[in-house]
Amino acid sequence: MSYALTAENIKKVFKKNKKIVHALKGIDIQIREGEIYGFLGPNGSGKSTFIRIASTLLIPDAGEIKVFGYDVVKEATKVQRLINRVSVEASFFKKLSAIENLLFAAGIHGISKKEALKKIYAISERVGLDRERLNDPLEDFSRGMQQKVAIARAFMTEPKLMLLDEPTTGLDPRAKREVQSLIMHMKEKLGATILLTTHDMEEAEKLCNYVAIIHKGRIIVKGHTEELKAMISHRVKNPTFEDVFMEFTGVSFDEAEYEEAESA
Ligand SMILES: Nc1ncnc2c1ncn2[C@@H]1O[C@H](COP(=O)(O)OP(=O)(O)O)[C@@H](O)[C@H]1O
Numbered sequence: 001m002s003y004a005l006t007a008e009n010i011k012k013v014f015k016k017n018k019k020i021v022h023a024l025k026g027i028d029i030q031i032r033e034g035e036i037y038g039f040l041g042p043n044g045s046g047k048s049t050f051i052r053i054a055s056t057l058l059i060p061d062a063g064e065i066k067v068f069g070y071d072v073v074k075e076a077t078k079v080q081r082l083i084n085r086v087s088v089e090a091s092f093f094k095k096l097s098a099i100e101n102l103l104f105a106a107g108i109h110g111i112s113k114k115e116a117l118k119k120i121y122a123i124s125e126r127v128g129l130d131r132e133r134l135n136d137p138l139e140d141f142s143r144g145m146q147q148k149v150a151i152a153r154a155f156m157t158e159p160k161l162m163l164l165d166e167p168t169t170g171l172d173p174r175a176k177r178e179v180q181s182l183i184m185h186m187k188e189k190l191g192a193t194i195l196l197t198t199h200d201m202e203e204a205e206k207l208c209n210y211v212a213i214i215h216k217g218r219i220i221v222k223g224h225t226e227e228l229k230a231m232i233s234h235r236v237k238n239p240t241f242e243d244v245f246m247e248f249t250g251v252s253f254d255e256a257e258y259e260e261a262e263s264a
């Protein structure tokens with residue numbers, strides 16, 4: 001069995017307004033190659049912190065994390081070549097056009113201009129962007145379109161492990177569906193392994209084959225979608241992830257989000 005990512009006992013502490021925040025309290029996960037692995041958890045549960053560690057932006061206080069066997073801390077450059085990341089707020093040169101942004105990304109990843117243009121035209125078609133609009137500054141695009149371009153841009157570099165941090169948060173329902181279908185399409189076409197974080201239970205169910213529920217810096221339970229539901233099916237008929245969350249944390253998902261907002 002080959003793993004795209006393994007993490008053992010990952011811990012991270014922050015100091016926030018003189019208070020100590022234990023953002024991650026010992027995360028253990030193993031992501032198999034080819035999987036769409038979901039981190040489902042309320043706001044503040046530690047999802048982005050883990051993604052930032054996996055993408056070499058942040059160093060863990062304890063534990064070991066490897067991407068295709070390379071240590072994320074000690075072999076960061078090797079890891080960087082295998083991954084790409086898209087965060088909630090797509091980061092672009094907003095004054096530059098879509099095509100300039102895409103060519104820039106292609107350039108850093110060593111993709112030739114000719115090859116890049118071929119990919120960019122395929123991308124724009126896929127996300128429903130007219131070729132003429134490729135010359136418009138990114139800031140003139142809707143958030144949904146920006147997010148689609150960001151995801152397509154990240155896949156353009158053909159990462160072996162894609163880290164998608166709340167790729168649909170804050171999008172309207174239609175843009176959300178479009179981004180989800182783009183993710184599934186790209187995954188099918190390129191076959192990357194994906195770690196996706198979300199606080200949308202339906203999204204986790206729709207996109208992920210394996211889900212870890214994270215709450216207050218700990219993984220509460222993990223398994224294949226059907227396994228998770230089967231764990232409580234003797235008590236709840238036709239359980240949803242909401243029921244699974246409630247069963248294992250003792251609070252509803254909304255309550256958990258609210259608690260975090262209160263303590264922030
Ligand atoms: N740079 C930071 N400095 C201080 N606290 C942080 C920092 N980053 C995250 N935190 C805190 O760590 C906890 C987990 O945050 P985060 O990983 O962003 O959660 P999520 O992505 O699940 O919403 C939160 O309590 C958050 O306030």
Ligand SMILES: [Mg+2]
Nearest residue numbers: 047048049166
């Ligand atoms: Mg986050």
